[in-house]
Amino acid sequence: MSQQKAEEKKEKLTIVMFSGDLDKALAGFILATTAASMDMDVSMYFTFWGLNILKKNEGKIPSKGLMRKMLNLINRGGSKRLKLSKFNMLGLGTWMMKKLMKEMNYPSIDDFITMAKDMGVKLIPCSTTCGIMGLPDEGSFRSEVGSLAGAAYFLAEARESKIALFI
Amino acid sequence: MSQQKAEEKKEKLTIVMFSGDLDKALAGFILATTAASMDMDVSMYFTFWGLNILKKNEGKIPSKGLMRKMLNLINRGGSKRLKLSKFNMLGLGTWMMKKLMKEMNYPSIDDFITMAKDMGVKLIPCSTTCGIMGLPDEGSFRSEVGSLAGAAYFLAEARESKIALFI
Amino acid sequence: MSQQKAEEKKEKLTIVMFSGDLDKALAGFILATTAASMDMDVSMYFTFWGLNILKKNEGKIPSKGLMRKMLNLINRGGSKRLKLSKFNMLGLGTWMMKKLMKEMNYPSIDDFITMAKDMGVKLIPCSTTCGIMGLPDEGSFRSEVGSLAGAAYFLAEARESKIALFI
Numbered sequence: 001m002s003q004q005k006a007e008e009k010k011e012k013l014t015i016v017m018f019s020g021d022l023d024k025a026l027a028g029f030i031l032a033t034t035a036a037s038m039d040m041d042v043s044m045y046f047t048f049w050g051l052n053i054l055k056k057n058e059g060k061i062p063s064k065g066l067m068r069k070m071l072n073l074i075n076r077g078g079s080k081r082l083k084l085s086k087f088n089m090l091g092l093g094t095w096m097m098k099k100l101m102k103e104m105n106y107p108s109i110d111d112f113i114t115m116a117k118d119m120g121v122k123l124i125p126c127s128t129t130c131g132i133m134g135l136p137d138e139g140s141f142r143s144e145v146g147s148l149a150g151a152a153y154f155l156a157e158a159r160e161s162k163i164a165l166f167i
Numbered sequence: 168m169s170q171q172k173a174e175e176k177k178e179k180l181t182i183v184m185f186s187g188d189l190d191k192a193l194a195g196f197i198l199a200t201t202a203a204s205m206d207m208d209v210s211m212y213f214t215f216w217g218l219n220i221l222k223k224n225e226g227k228i229p230s231k232g233l234m235r236k237m238l239n240l241i242n243r244g245g246s247k248r249l250k251l252s253k254f255n256m257l258g259l260g261t262w263m264m265k266k267l268m269k270e271m272n273y274p275s276i277d278d279f280i281t282m283a284k285d286m287g288v289k290l291i292p293c294s295t296t297c298g299i300m301g302l303p304d305e306g307s308f309r310s311e312v313g314s315l316a317g318a319a320y321f322l323a324e325a326r327e328s329k330i331a332l333f334i
Numbered sequence: 335m336s337q338q339k340a341e342e343k344k345e346k347l348t349i350v351m352f353s354g355d356l357d358k359a360l361a362g363f364i365l366a367t368t369a370a371s372m373d374m375d376v377s378m379y380f381t382f383w384g385l386n387i388l389k390k391n392e393g394k395i396p397s398k399g400l401m402r403k404m405l406n407l408i409n410r411g412g413s414k415r416l417k418l419s420k421f422n423m424l425g426l427g428t429w430m431m432k433k434l435m436k437e438m439n440y441p442s443i444d445d446f447i448t449m450a451k452d453m454g455v456k457l458i459p460c461s462t463t464c465g466i467m468g469l470p471d472e473g474s475f476r477s478e479v480g481s482l483a484g485a486a487y488f489l490a491e492a493r494e495s496k497i498a499l500f501i
Contacts, residue, residue: 165350
């Protein structure tokens with residue numbers, strides 16, 4: 001019976017998205033969408049700078065307190081503001097990479113988020129770091145994003161996963 | 168019998184702590200202590216800059232040879248000297264993050280090391296990188312730290328683990 | 335029968351080499367060669383900046399188009415040009431680390447690539463990022479490197495692996 005159950009269940013991929021760098025975000029979404037297309041069950045768990053990937057691009061982030069307001073001003077985030085971890089070169093390197101990807105009809109981060117959502121990939125912000133960084137559940141993130149969850153949630157998913165990665 | 172054995176054994180989490188950044192150290196300890204509280208068996212294996220997290224905060228690091236002395240002067244480490252990987256801003260960003268965490272009664276890295284130790288998390292420095300960087304077993308690390316071990320030890324732990332992460 | 339099959343099969347380690355930093359490259363190769371010496375089956379999958387580790391050291395990288403030519407000029411790569419992620423200090427830190435390793439008769443990245451290849455470790459460049467970054471299969475990489483493969487290949491390897499890491 002346990003074998004039968006294993007056959008019914010899809011294999012899982014769980015990714016911690018710690019980084020808010022454009023290149024690491026791309027790596028994460030390439031793996032997530034490829035895994036989903038291979039009929040795997042995929043969860044992406046966003047924490048620390050990775051939360052920037054999910055922040056809405058327009059408007060203000062509604063954080064409370066002077067220091068958190070400042071943090072979300074400096075560390076604004078949003079899929080369109082991500083930068084390369086290397087060779088950003090005041091934006092030139094990031095611009096070049098985006099240009100090269102577009103030239104190859106390669107998806108942008110925005111496209112990847114939509115694709116991932118459509119393929120059933122779960123996009124989960126880490127509740128602990130949202131608390132520290134002053135990111136309320138409502139109003140901070142784009143519409144594709146699921147409910148906040150803590151580290152225990154990630155660990156529970158990860159230990160049932162065939163593959164768990166920290167990016 | 169193999170099922171019975173599986174029930175007796177705790178599930179394992181093994182983490183390579185490669186980075187000495189404050190934010191990555193926090194991510195590692197949040198996962199480690201949460202996993203321990205979920206009754207998992209946790210090993211943290213510190214290598215390269217991650218060794219900085221475990222260096223004692225006070226006194227000199229007793230390395231031999233001019234170059235290793237220099238390295239441990241520039242790369243002094245200690246839980247209180249860790250910096251954010253992003254937005255350190257000459258220390259302002261790191262100070263802000265610590266302030267925000269304190270405001271929420273969130274543990275510091277020092278608290279996390281004590282908690283982890285009390286919960287049975289193993290804190291293991293990588294013997295190979297200790298050798299290269301001139302960190303002798305005695306006198307380099309704080310008291311919570313276990314014996315040094317090599318990459319083979321990590322791999323043996325990791326392959327018995329439900330979750331293995333490289334942070 | 336399935337148990338018999340499991341006994342015949344070697345346990346696997348699969349590593350994504352995303353970073354082109356000297357320290358992370360070392361960490362990857364230490365794990366890969368140690369695992370191979372423990373009779374594990376090892377695949378290293380190089381993507382984004384990690385491709386720099388495998389680029390040939392001599393001659394020009396034969397990319398097409400002005401922007402890709404520029405990218406491979408700035409981001410030249412090659413095992414001998416890798417830098418530390420921290421304390422590069424205009425090359426001084428990287429030079430010191432290499433010196434300290436040599437003093438201990440520790441292998442260089444070049445030695446590690448040869449060793450890994452000899453031990454049967456698969457060195458696989460990611461076809462997608464090769465495409466974006468303008469790295470043709472022929473002429474970009476050193477002789478030890480295997481055929482290019484996509485993300486689906488990595489995921490297929492990783493889900494059969496005991497340990498999968500993203501470095």
